[in-house]
Amino acid sequence: MLYRSKKGNTAHGQLLTLSMASACLLVASCSNDNSAANVDDAELSSLVTAAGLTGDPTTGRTLPDVTDAKAKLGKKLFYSKGLGGDDDSACVTCHHPSLGGGDDLSMSIGVGAEMPDLLGPGRFHDTAAVGYDGSPPVPRNAPTTFNIALWDQALFHDGRVESIGKTAGKNGDDGSGIRTPDSAFGVADPDAGSTLTAAQSRFPITSPEEMRGFIFQVGNTNAELRTALEVKLTNSGWGTHFAMAYGDSAVTHQRIAEAIGEFERSQVFVDSPWKAYVEGDKTAISESAKRGATMFFSSIGDGGANCTSCHAGDFFTDEQYHVLATPQIGRGEGDGSSGNDDFGRFRESNVAADMYRFRTATLLNVEVTGPWGHAGAYTELENMVRHMLNPAEAIANYDFNQLDPNAGIQSGDMLINAQLALGQLEANRTNKVSGVHQNVEFTEDDVTDLVEFLKALTDPCVKDRSCLAPWIPQGMGSGPDGLKLDAVDSTGALL
Ligand code: HEC
Ligand code: HEC
Incomplete structure (x- = not known):
């Protein structure tokens, strides 16, 4: 099974010499120094x-298409700063397709950016913004939303949104419930929705640093905040867009979460x-x-x-x-x-x-x-x-x-x-x-x-702006509430 030379010098090295002998019986091209052997x-x-x-990795999964009605609504929501408490941060702020489904920063910057629509390197916090102390306020790196539908057990670096049942191929949707930060460890959150992805999307809006800001709904519960967002979106013209996906114009936090989740779940690049x-x-x-x-x-x-x-x-x-x-x-x-x-x-x-x-x-x-x-x-x-x-x-x-x-x-x-x-x-x-x-x-x-x-694990599509175009709503107006984030890089070029 050995395929190259090693700098091994211990017991480990002896083991390698032994397996080298057996590998040479099997590998026709095996030579004295096979560090670059085929x-x-x-x-x-x-x-x-x-x-x-x-x-x-998609075998056996039912995955939405980006043109499905719910995914289309989710795309509009994912790009809308209207989900942010101060109208300055959207999901896409930290999860842009042109930036690998992340933000290309070590630590994310959500609310209070100098230039809210500038993403990636060059995005800085406004030094005068509320709650800013000189360092990026978000404590972890933003993972990619690409292939998010392929997770079955847990989302987040610490798995704090997790399926109780963990059935393979289900993205949490196996009937046993999903635990979230709104429920105790090991206990299903009755409002989680059916997929891990939908469940997760209910939380960035509650984080002051990521989306909520330091004024909107301050001191209120997550449930109160979500209700306030329903009212905010209803009053800013989202009803007709929800009707296109759901048949009636009710803006509910369950629908917001599901639609965003379906848009993310359409980001399959394998x-x-x-x-x-x-x-x-x-x-x-x-x-x-x-x-x-x-x-x-x-x-x-x-x-x-x-x-x-x-x-x-x-x-x-x-x-x-x-x-x-x-x-x-x-x-x-x-x-x-x-x-x-x-x-x-x-x-x-x-x-x-x-x-x-x-x-x-x-x-x-x-x-x-x-x-x-x-x-x-x-x-x-x-x-x-x-x-x-x-x-x-x-x-x-x-x-x-x-x-x-x-x-x-x-x-x-x-x-x-x-x-x-x-x-x-x-x-x-x-x-x-x-x-x-x-x-x-x-x-x-x-x-x-x-x-x-x-x-070799890279799908060429993720490096090709035209291939990614279905996931980036450019040139389609400013969105239902005039708050669509049309992202630019530090040179001002559209992402
Ligand atoms: C300010 C940047 C920021 C914004 C805005 C933001 N996220 Fe994230 N996102 C992060 C960071 C950082 C993490 C990792 C947090 C952790 O693991 O504790 C994360 C984690 C995630 C994950 C889990 C990925 C995984 O591999 O487990 C998903 C999915 C996700 N975000 C979707 C969203 C959605 C949907 C929105 C909008 C509702 C959103 N994010 C808004 C920064 C952001
Ligand atoms: C014992 C388990 C384990 C082994 C063995 C392991 N990894 Fe990892 N790997 C992890 C964990 C856990 C993380 C996440 C670490 C973190 O976020 O701090 C990770 C992260 C990574 C990342 C970064 C991914 C990202 O998006 O940030 C890369 C790349 C990686 N591993 C490659 C490898 C390679 C190549 C090997 C073999 C040489 C390897 N890993 C061996 C558990 C492992």
Whole structure:
């Protein structure tokens, strides 16, 4: 199963020599130094089959089209600043298709931006805005909304919107209910709606930093806020648009959530070169990507990196929580002695073993969803990969200069926070916690190959503005309430 030379020098190295011998029996192209040897497609295929992949993560799912009536209403809502308390922040502010379904920032900036319609690098907070203290107010990196319909267990980095039943292929829609921040841990929220996506969309509007602002409905409950938004939208002309999707003009928060959810669920981008490769086109990806794939799917004992133990299946996530100790920059969630740490899944479950665990990210289209990590600390994909191979080494080598010097991101406690998370990782290794991350020995060529493999997970559509056009309502007027966000980048060009 070995496919390249290693810098192994320990017991690990001996193991590799043994497996090298057996691999040479199988691999025709095997030579003395096979660091750049061609990958045997049959061998890679057997790894892929063993990992249970079919190539297509959408199999067995019912997914909406962006032209469906509810998705069309959802698109208008997703782009409307009218859902923001001060009319200055929309869902798309942090989840724009041209920015990989995210915002291309380490930490999101929602309300109170200098220029509300400027998205991505160059988006700054207005220093005079209410509630601003000099640093990005949102404590985590915005994940992509692409392929959101493929999650079955949980949304958010800490899984605080989660399906009780977790049936595969259902996006939470399996009849057992969905727990949200409005209900206790483990208890279904009766108002969650049927999909994880609809359930999640009920919460950004409640966050002062993301959308609500610091004046609108301040001090009121989430339910009161949602009712106030129903009234606001009804009074600003949305009724006829709801009628097109629902047959009558009632604006309800359930309909708002469902329509936004259906628009997001139509953002399916899975036609990658990797899918073509798994489905039989052996020329679809490069040799380097094949080497990266072999490493990704091979066990550490076989000289691989075992990434698939967590990034499992065709959606490249086990939807479980693990300690990886990615750099904790930003204001965090107010946890720990530094006051700007983030305890991750522990914040929800209160189970000690969940300390510093975060949900395994999907890797589909990961090339375009940076910065990476739950706090957006890595701005280069290859450095994120280095972290996954050896977290402690990556923390020691972390380059603070990669953070935008004008963004005011707190990073003074990063090493203190990291030491605690790395300590938790070491303790889990010592206690042989199941599925715990293990360090991998690697060369620079390995990093290149893994990054090439990850780039093969990109659906070309997400890098093609014309292909993304159905998800970006440009040139269609200013929306039902005159508050449509027509996004521009820092040069003023339309996104
Ligand atoms: C100010 C930026 C901002 C705005 C505005 C915003 N989001 Fe997000 N979104 C985030 C961040 C940050 C997270 C991750 C939060 C966490 O995990 O704690 C997130 C998480 C999500 C997720 C979960 C993704 C995943 O992989 O689990 C979805 C879906 C989502 N947002 C949709 C929306 C919708 C719908 C709206 C509008 C109603 C919206 N967002 C508004 C920043 C934003
Ligand atoms: C023990 C489980 C585990 C293993 C093994 C693992 N990962 Fe991860 N990976 C995670 C978790 C959890 C996250 C999210 C970490 C965070 O947000 O702080 C993640 C995040 C990532 C990200 C960033 C995604 C994003 O959108 O920010 C990349 C890229 C990645 N992993 C690649 C890999 C590669 C390549 C390997 C093998 C070398 C690997 N991972 C091995 C659990 C794992």
